[in-house]
Amino acid sequence: MDLAVEASNEAISKSGIDPSEIDAVILATISFPYATPSGATMLAAEVGANDAAAYDISAACAGYCYGIAQADALIRSGNSKYVLVVGGEKLSDFISPTDRSISFLLGDGAGAAIVGPSDHPGISKTVWGSDGTNWDKVGMTGSMLDFRDGKTEWPTLVQEGQSVFRWAVWEMVKVAKDALEASGLEPEDLSALVTHQANVRIIDEFAKQLGLPDTVIVAKDIVETGNTSAASIPLAMHRLLAEGKVKSGGFALQIGFGAGLAYAAQVVELP
Amino acid sequence: MALSEQDVLAGLAELVNDETGIAADAVQMEKSFTDDLDIDSISMMTIVVNAEDKFGVKIPDEEVKNLITVADAVNFITSNQG
Numbered sequence: 001m002d003l004a005v006e007a008s009n010e011a012i013s014k015s016g017i018d019p020s021e022i023d024a025v026i027l028a029t030i031s032f033p034y035a036t037p038s039g040a041t042m043l044a045a046e047v048g049a050n051d052a053a054a055y056d057i058s059a060a061c062a063g064y065c066y067g068i069a070q071a072d073a074l075i076r077s078g079n080s081k082y083v084l085v086v087g088g089e090k091l092s093d094f095i096s097p098t099d100r101s102i103s104f105l106l107g108d109g110a111g112a113a114i115v116g117p118s119d120h121p122g123i124s125k126t127v128w129g130s131d132g133t134n135w136d137k138v139g140m141t142g143s144m145l146d147f148r149d150g151k152t153e154w155p156t157l158v159q160e161g162q163s164v165f166r167w168a169v170w171e172m173v174k175v176a177k178d179a180l181e182a183s184g185l186e187p188e189d190l191s192a193l194v195t196h197q198a199n200v201r202i203i204d205e206f207a208k209q210l211g212l213p214d215t216v217i218v219a220k221d222i223v224e225t226g227n228t229s230a231a232s233i234p235l236a237m238h239r240l241l242a243e244g245k246v247k248s249g250g251f252a253l254q255i256g257f258g259a260g261l262a263y264a265a266q267v268v269e270l271p
Numbered sequence: 272m273a274l275s276e277q278d279v280l281a282g283l284a285e286l287v288n289d290e291t292g293i294a295a296d297a298v299q300m301e302k303s304f305t306d307d308l309d310i311d312s313i314s315m316m317t318i319v320v321n322a323e324d325k326f327g328v329k330i331p332d333e334e335v336k337n338l339i340t341v342a343d344a345v346n347f348i349t350s351n352q353g
Contacts, residue, residue, distance in 0.1 A: 160332070161312060161313070162312050162313070162315070162316045162332065162335060163332040165312075165313055165316050166316050166319075166320060166332065169320075170320055201313045205317060
């Protein structure tokens with residue numbers, strides 16, 4: 001929560017709005033440790049957006065892009081004027097140090113964005129979906145009920161790395177291409193590709209298969225930050241902007257994919 | 272037309288070389304991908320996907336675990352060609 005609050009306050013400050021103007025708070029997370037109440041309600045109160053609609057999204061590494069899709073729809077429909085979208089995770093609460101399939105990749109973090117009205121489109125149509133037939137490819141070692149009943153140790157994150165790699169590259173490249181087409185932009189119009197920061201091997205192969213021009217910067221925040229699930233895309237974008245690798249107003253193709261399996265992609269104007 | 276075992280081996284060796292830089296002539300039937308050729312699981316999956324394209328076969332995820340040696344892969348591909 002501390003990380004989410006800090007990221008949110010930075011986003012609110014940079015947006016220039018007062019937090020009381022926020023109509024909805026969407027927190028994408030898989031690691032808030034209560035079934036209820038939501039993390040978003042706590043977050044909304046902490047950042048001064050009390051009385052905003054507030055809910056958590058559980059869409060794993062696609063969570064932030066799911067949140068952006070929802071914020072986009074809420075604003076376009078006229079339901080909301082400003083939406084705070086946060087990807088926030090404390091994955092360290094859910095790792096087993098002895099698990100070699102995923103634990104060493106994971107990190108904690110939060111990234112946030114204020115989405116608001118504009119005189120021109122700044123978020124393209126989201127291409128999103130899921131594949132529940134592969135529900136068991138990335139997930140937990142057991143349920144909370146299994147833990148309660150003594151059937152498993154504390155549930156931790158685990159994955160079938162090879163299967164996830166294949167899906168994350170070859171299936172998700174198709175989604176990225178669809179999202180780019182939906183945006184009406186050409187590859188050379190992009191400033192950046194910001195994939196979920198799953199691991200460097202996925203990012204490298206993904207970029208190779210997508211075949212964007214060399215002018216498009218590929219975010220690799222995982223090298224410094226690790227895989228922070230729903231937080232990875234906003235953190236990676238924040239780094240690109242902070243390091244001056246991309247400029248505000250350029251376009252970024254962002255794509256999140258992971259446990260579910262779930263995925264979402266859209267092109268956004270860089271803040 | 273189905274390829275011969277030798278053709279499949281040669282094609283597979285080329286894919287291994289493209290992905291890992293390992294010399295094609297090091298890719299021999301009796302070699303283990305992991306233990307002898309030092310190919311990790313991620314590179315193995317890239318080779319598998321490229322082999323699907325090259326040879327027109329489907330190699331499901333659950334089958335990849337059974338491809339321990341080069342011979343396992345060559346035999347799977349030759350017996351599943353269309």
